[in-house]
Amino acid sequence: MSFKATAREISGVTVVDLSGRITLGEGSAMLREMVRDFIGKGQKKIVLNLADVNYIDSSGIGELVSGFTTVKNHGGELKLLNLTKKVHDLLQITKLYTVFDVHNDEGSALKSFRA
């Protein structure tokens, strides 16, 4: 299943529904471009909804990390929502689970942003 991303705005937060594979090539590159676009438009409160992401490789993880640091360096926050077991396990193995702010429901993710 190829990578897809759909963004929606809720209360000043950009929620991005991702699906498919975030892997070297298409998925990773699109994720990178998307985060840069958001920053360029001043959208610095970002939630990546990974509920439909069934596969991510080390390149995809690298792009999540890059996105996190890029948004942070611009004074914003990037959070993760609805990790599948596979993605959750990968973030545990790579010790990134405690780096990201991870949420299991959209409401709590939206409320968690600094005012």
Place this chain on the structure above:
Amino acid sequence: MTQQSKRIEVTLESIFDSVDLAEDITVRVAEAAGFGDEDRHRIGMSVREGMINAVQYGNRQDRGKKIFLTVELEPARIIIRILDQGNGFDLADIPDPLAEENLLKSSGRGILLMRSFMDEFDVVRGQTGGAEVVMVKRLPAAG
């Protein structure tokens, strides 16, 4: 009755499209061998990571260099070898992606994932000097 091993050898181009192909081939062999969903995912991911390293760091995407994938099925395990035609490397020289100073780097996690997903993992020097990743996954015991 002796049980023989079965072997597939594939020569791949040093392009990123080869990563998907290698993963697909290996997962299909793993399925035929009787590995379950979870193990097939781990095997596929490990091949993917080994291939990315071979394309990107071993052969540096040099179209003049090849990658040699070998998948060997023994009765109780699958052995995967990925050999590039680069200069080889020493595992000890690879930065630890779990070290505090490396945690937020955008790359460097491939070997960690291969070690985590496979039962055995090693990198040896190939006969012509490249790096050969050797990975083993054991079939779960029956019953």
